[in-house]
Amino acid sequence: MAITSSSLGLAKTSKRFAVAACGALALAALVAWRRARRARRWPPGSFGWPLIGQTLEFIKDPGAFQIAGHAKHGGTFKTSILFSPTVFVSPTEANAKLVFSKNSLGFPSTFKYVLGETSLSMVNDPMHKRIRTLNLRAFTDAQLDSYLPQLQELTAKHLSLWAAAGKRGQGQPCDLFFDIKLYAFEMAQAVLLGAEFPIEKTDRLMRLFNTTMGGLEAVIPLEIPGLLWHKAMSCRRQLVGEYQQLIDTRREQLRVVSKPTSMLDTMLTADDVNSDVELQDFCIAMMFAGHDTSLSTMQSVLYWLSKQPAVLAELRQEVLAEWDGSSQLTRETLGKVPKVRAFLQEVWRLTPPVPVSNRNLEEETMIDGYLVPKGWTVSFVAALVGQKVEQPSEFRMGRYLDPSGHFADQTFEPWIYGVFGGGTRMCLGYKFARDEMLVFMIQLLRHFSFTVASAQAVKFPFNYWRISGTFSRGL
Template sequence: MSSRAVFDHCILLLPMVASTPAPLPPGSFGLPVVGETLNFLFDREFAKKRQARYGAIFKTRLLGRPTVVLMGAEANQFVLSTNMDSFSWREGWPGTFKQLLGESLFLQEGEEHRRNRKLLMPAFHGPALVGYVETMQSLTERYAQKWAAQGQLTWFDEMKQLTFDIASTLLLGSEPGSQTTQMSEWFADLTNGLFAPPIHWGWTPFGKAVKARDQLLHHIEQVVKERQARPTQDALGLLVHSEDEEGNRLSLEELKAQALLMLFAGHETTTSMLTSLVMSLAQHPDVWEQARQEQAQLMETSDAVTLEQIRQMPYLDQIVKEVERLYPPVAGGFRGVVKDFEFNGYRVPKGWMALYRIDAAHRDRTIYTDPDRFDPDRFSPERAEHKRADFSLVGFGGGPRICLGLAFAQLEIKLVAAHLLRYYTWDLVPDQNLEMTPIPTLRPRSGLKVVFKKRAIAPTQVTADQTGQRQP
């Protein structure tokens, strides 16, 4: 065959080569229908094992749907930013979430999401945050005094009550007391139903969750109507009277759904991070001591934790980042695939489910030195390990849909932590199970049992003996 004939033959083959689709990701769909759902739910190393075998992308079947799992900072950026038009929030989460959390910002897409996010924004940023500090501080001190009187407590449960009181007071305008206690119990039932089988019988976890949702929505409706008649400066009051460029406001049903989401998001993940933070301080006396010294210096100008002071706590900021990295409240996010895409040379079809794993990037050895170790200094200006790769720290999400309440949550976490560091001390009760359980949000299995007491001396007098034990 002449060289010209060979060239022509190759040209004819080009369309065939170009039309050959990329392969599906490696992995296994597992058993019929069930797939690998049971392994996913009960084996905490499920994703890590498959990443070791298949790499940063693999296929499986979860909850009856073919699923692609994406691992690492590059995958986070792909899902959360550069290719987010291939994914749907609404189509990614189980039906239980849609039923229990309603038509809120959490499940909205496109223009509807952008419009409502803009309406919600003023309640979580800028001047609104300034007005939240005093309430956060007074509630924190009220709970701390109660904990000191108790002496020994299970801190996760107590921390959840504190964060719910803060959320319900600042977001809904509720007064702490029997009403917020009842609402907190309803929210506990609602949360327990998010991952439960959708069986509507009243005695099932999901049945109880539906009842709790209805009770919460009924209460919120009454509060919305009060805010419509008499404006207030809590988040719901701001939201009731918030307008877009065309003068449109949220309807009653929209307000109820957004308020329910605000309460849910405003205390669940914050409780997880605060519990992990106080546990980590107790486990690392050297970190605790350095954090206390930072607070001691700030107390020379003001005993109260002010917003201006919170901006002057670089070491506490490093601790919060390290807690977010090592103990993210949720391990990943589900999305529905609404458009075919390719990643790392593999094709993922429309109609699949996608799961990006937060913890994969957070423990990536190419980004973080000795990633299983608690080390706040990795976020110091000198090391700044999270800047080695974009989207390597995504405990609060990332991209255009980063957590709306990020500034609110960080303010609350830092204020509570700073107050406890200044005036209180605690020790972990021995022989408890501190293994972290991920559902519905990350927390120690024991709930974190501690002995809690008021400090008897100024923070500047704290020392450590040769064994690393704190000296009162």
Template sequence: MKTSTDYLDLPRKSTDDLAHIPGDKGALPILGDTVEFLTDYLGLVSRKNKLYGPIFKTNAILQRSVALLGPEANELVLKDSGKIFSSKKAWDPLLDRLFPDGLMLRDFDEHRFHRRILQAAFKKDALQGYLDDMNPRMRDGVADFPKNSEFGFKDSIKSLLLDVAAQVFMGVEMGKEADAVNKGFLHAMEASVAVVKLPIPGTTWQKGLNGRKTLKNFIEKHIESKRATESSDFFSKFCHAKDEDGNALSNEAVRDHTIFLLFAAHDTTTSTLCSIIYALAKNPEWQDILYEECKQIDGDHLSYDDLPKLDKAALVMKEALRMYPPVPAIPRRLIKETEIMGYTLPANTGIGISPLFTHYMEEWWTEPKKFDPERFSAERAEHKRHLYQWVPFGGGGHKCIGLNFAEMQVKLFMFHLLRHYTISVKPGYEMKYNAVPISFPTDGLPITLKARK
């Protein structure tokens, strides 16, 4: 496959080239707005928007870039009709050493080539098989959660989803390696926003590199056996996938795609379920609505044909993703000089769009701070006012390849949980969370489960 990568060698621009763009250098010398970016991302973007409007330059995590806000900006960047926004050049400084050559770190023809191969793992018949495999694991995992006493939901669901992912994605039993692999993902994710990227023992960056090594070794030792036989898991499908010319993916490509997929699916679904559980705990009437919906399904096995019956669960998921999108900001980098919103931006300019900010724009949403799943109902359909106003899965050629799998997994968990239990938090509790790099509760999300009477 021949692709042009000349744009990857673009010279780094001078920051003076952005002098004509509204904005500032941030609150702190060198670090700019890094602290606020990491601790109050929505507040930062909202404040800058009020000061400068929908386009402004920003400085965070030692990255100078230009923010573009609103659905129109989302469409321009994600649709990328002119093939001028590089995902690879944007993500490489953050992820290249940690999750190299994942789909997000590929562009244009090369991206489409690999995406076509990987899409086989997300076809309907494959999803049906995954759902059947996940049912008993999810049911037993929910049954093992503590009852009638407070516990940290984030760590519990993260552990359960890793166990499920090991089976569905890899077709292996995690066993004693589960803790090391889980920590590997955690450290690699945290390292993606490390300000100092030096391999000094004990630093966030070094822990991230060690986490990458753990994941790499775990995947590589299974590749040979996976190539020898075929099974229904993602990993096997990657090992046996071929392009239209009959060429298989290399061991390195199989490894990197599997690691990235595990990371993307595992952490984003953990984030989504934390948001859903928090929202349901604060809005218990919706627990009753979903309980009644789950009662339509006979038995304790959720089939693929049952999924459309959980329509209200889908509304809850969409609203949680609106309020707490797992990936609150999406970066790109220009590969040629371009005029945007009346300003000329030079080649190699970093671009950032903000799903999180868009999801709270009062111009597009009714009472955006209110948890209101019915805004996604067919009758109201607020999210359809603009095709790019609800973008938790991105859009365009890089739209999340696993979005249908994510919805299926979320519905499965909610089915097994809400049929039997109610969720509560202490009176007055407000979830403490950071939006970046992935939206997670910082307090572990303490909840209590009780058997439904």
């Protein structure tokens, strides 16, 4: 066969192609080899099922899942939760400091469609810094003091409603979940948003809100009629419509006469809020962060009180000595009941409402000698931190009382007390949450009796005791 210049060119091209292909293969092999080598340094554990990983085991009981994981793997371990490779770090001080030094949150991307793209829990720096600074204005000491009268009034109203229902039910125990939920929702709605609606409307908004939040558990985020995600998104649109009306009304009222009273008002009067979407997201984010956590705590408080009649009597004594039962509850009054504060702190230690704090790693990080890749989620668990005290299963208020009987707060040491997280993403509402619970407990202890007939441990998405029982006025 004659060798032509075109067949020579073809041979050269094929040779080049072969060299390039070999090079690419060698590179791929090198990358795979390095990845495999690195993977050998990942924490132990299993990713579980394709896509869903070990999500189902986790949501059944996050605390137990992690205790079992730590025991099996001797500490820090990896798994996959909600589509994301996740590392549950052992609850040491070094790990707490490492996790809480990170700012980026590790929530699944679908959460932002539910909570809002500009809601505080969904944004990362630099936007997080801006929104957090803005939102913090609603939580200054002066603002918190100004919410106390409303908290007192609404608490008195709902405690009386529960007692009236108890009377009608002639002492028969009933599920208190929905009554307590309505109270927590109305209280959040009034103080956070400044909205006072008739009970039917509050009830409707609460349902819209709950179905919207159901979207956080949606595994298939597709808007197909009948799917959870479709329901959640259509309720969210209605909810946003309602909140926009509220925003427009309050904006007009503030322009004409009224003074800012609610947390939303504080946002409305700030001159650096960018858009109505930020305000809508503020409403949804604060209602989300601020009412199920209170609902959970109130039920756990009733549970732990019912378990310890002697402690209940001691707390009643403290309240009877410090509050006449009718005057306005002030910051001073809340400061005079250290035992009630210590009791609440111990309730939160034993039943932390939020089971985990997550961060997303923005760079490859060494944790406990393992290499955790960039983009993975690291989880730190409040319930496990709470187990590090002496005799962890015992309920002891004394842990939070100093020798002279003053309340000793440990909220800012997340490696000792992880209930409100830590670092730049620490719970924004922890002082407000404490105020709400103290106002609730002081009035409860001063005027009401109750029994708990049954209690069921709920583990996810919030951790608390769901109770049924009876309520009556008088001690």
